[in-house]
Amino acid sequence: MSDQVRVRFAPSPTGYLHVGGARTALFNWLYARHTGGVFVLRIEDTDKARNTDAAMQAIFDGMRWLGLDWDEGPHAGGEHGPYFQSQREDVYLRYFEKLKADGYLYEDGGAWRFKFARKKIVMDDLVCGRVEVDMAHVETHPDMTIRRSDGGWIFHFVNVVDDIEMRITHVIRGDDHLSNTPKHLQLFEALGVQPPRYGHIPLILNPDGSKMSKRDTGSAVGWYEENGFAPEAVTNFLSLLGWNPKTEQEVMPTAEIVSLFDVAAIHRKAAVFDIAKCEWMNQQYIIKMPVEQLAALVEPILAKANIATTRETLLPVLVLVRERLKRLTDAPSWVDYFFTEAVTFDPEAVEKVMRKPGALDRLRALDAVYRTTAWNAVELEVALKAAATAAGAKVGEFVHPARVAATGRTVGASLYHTLEVLGRERVLARFARALAEFAV
Ligand code: GLU
Numbered sequence: 001m002s003d004q005v006r007v008r009f010a011p012s013p014t015g016y017l018h019v020g021g022a023r024t025a026l027f028n029w030l031y032a033r034h035t036g037g038v039f040v041l042r043i044e045d046t047d048k049a050r051n052t053d054a055a056m057q058a059i060f061d062g063m064r065w066l067g068l069d070w071d072e073g074p075h076a077g078g079e080h081g082p083y084f085q086s087q088r089e090d091v092y093l094r095y096f097e098k099l100k101a102d103g104y105l106y107e108d109g110g111a112w113r114f115k116f117a118r119k120k121i122v123m124d125d126l127v128c129g130r131v132e133v134d135m136a137h138v139e140t141h142p143d144m145t146i147r148r149s150d151g152g153w154i155f156h157f158v159n160v161v162d163d164i165e166m167r168i169t170h171v172i173r174g175d176d177h178l179s180n181t182p183k184h185l186q187l188f189e190a191l192g193v194q195p196p197r198y199g200h201i202p203l204i205l206n207p208d209g210s211k212m213s214k215r216d217t218g219s220a221v222g223w224y225e226e227n228g229f230a231p232e233a234v235t236n237f238l239s240l241l242g243w244n245p246k247t248e249q250e251v252m253p254t255a256e257i258v259s260l261f262d263v264a265a266i267h268r269k270a271a272v273f274d275i276a277k278c279e280w281m282n283q284q285y286i287i288k289m290p291v292e293q294l295a296a297l298v299e300p301i302l303a304k305a306n307i308a309t310t311r312e313t314l315l316p317v318l319v320l321v322r323e324r325l326k327r328l329t330d331a332p333s334w335v336d337y338f339f340t341e342a343v344t345f346d347p348e349a350v351e352k353v354m355r356k357p358g359a360l361d362r363l364r365a366l367d368a369v370y371r372t373t374a375w376n377a378v379e380l381e382v383a384l385k386a387a388a389t390a391a392g393a394k395v396g397e398f399v400h401p402a403r404v405a406a407t408g409r410t411v412g413a414s415l416y417h418t419l420e421v422l423g424r425e426r427v428l429a430r431f432a433r434a435l436a437e438f439a440v
Pocket of ligand 1: 009010011012044159171172173174177
């Protein structure tokens with residue numbers, strides 16, 4: 001038998017893809033990629049009443065968006081399929097008959113129960129260490145149902161059968177399953193199969209210590225895409241929920257996380273989910289990622305906001321504004337005036353800046369100077385400062401009207417670089433328009 005690591009993510013498609021589930025998927029994926037192993041996606045859809053197609057789609061979409069590609073599973077195929085439990089009836093029947101023939105099952109009101117061996121079960125968990133559960137007493141550990149009277153299969157049974165059939169070597173899952181594991185180990189024993197290694201990863205809590213719920217911001221993976229997060233930033237953020245590389249370093253490219261990741265280094269104590277940290281991380285990625293990659297992420301968002309760009313015109317603008325973006329979805333409001341001549345003037349900016357006595361005179365003076373200034377940020381700055389000195393004005397008294405005239409608002413990236421990127425012709429046309437529109 002090869003000792004290649006085989007791990008799986010085994011979600012039940014009953015809701016949206018939760019960050020807890022995504023983190024479980026990520027840790028399995030990281031372990032597979034770190035060890036050169038195989039990552040399996042198995043859909044645990046035996047509960048027909050609670051499964052939905054939308055939930056299934058959210059799992060596929062969320063994992064793809066995060067970059068968690070699976071080697072075996074739906075769409076990918078593989079030797080151990082089908083990868084939907086709803087399509088594995090014959091497999092379950094085979095194992096069921098075997099357990100029955102070997103005397104491990106008995107009927108109880110039409111359902112089938114598995115007889116636990118009455119003993120102490122010792123687990124050697126990769127994360128939690130040694131955990132003992134005494135199953136000696138039927139009062140505390142009644143025999144478990146593995147098949148309902150309607151013929152439906154119970155989670156514990158199909159989960160174990162599939163881990164056997166799919167040759168899973170390591171089960172990395174949420175610690176809400178820790179109490180199920182002794183039951184699973186009993187099934188392995190009855191079936192005469194060596195169980196996988198288990199590692200139960202810690203709960204995710206809000207900063208106030210409460211359990212994360214559906215209502216908490218950022219609890220669904222889809223939220224991050226809709227709200228302008230870069231996938232790698234979210235992957236990086238999730239990787240630190242219960243693990244760290246034992247250095248101060250937090251922002252790491254995925255490839256580096258893969259090379260550093262280790263199941264044995266997963267923490268036992270609950271992980272704290274802090275959406276502000278995720279935003280901070282997103283900003284780090286926006287600032288540092290190759291600008292071409294940033295453009296590819298921002299383009300669909302701009303298109304949706306009806307801002308027409310080309311890669312060539314967008315790149316210099318992104319270089320200029322990227323440090324201001326907390327989220328990719330902030331981009332439209334930071335870049336729109338680079339891509340339209342129909343600049344709208346923020347009424348407050350007009351009131352505060354353009355209506356100030358002398359503002360238009362100063363803009364007129366700058367306009368005259370800028371007709372001949374060499375068009376680069378350094379020269380534009382020198383020329384503006386000289387014009388301010390000549391007029392006996394403060395630099396700000398020239399900067400503010402120029403910015404409002406050129407962009408319609410009072411905040412933005414460096415004025416001189418903004419003007420440089422806009423180009424002389426457009427800047428002077430905007431100055432002229434402002435001078436005409438706000439003349440008293
Ligand atoms: N379908 C189970 C769940 O979503 C899988 C548990 C496991 O990973 O073994 O919780």
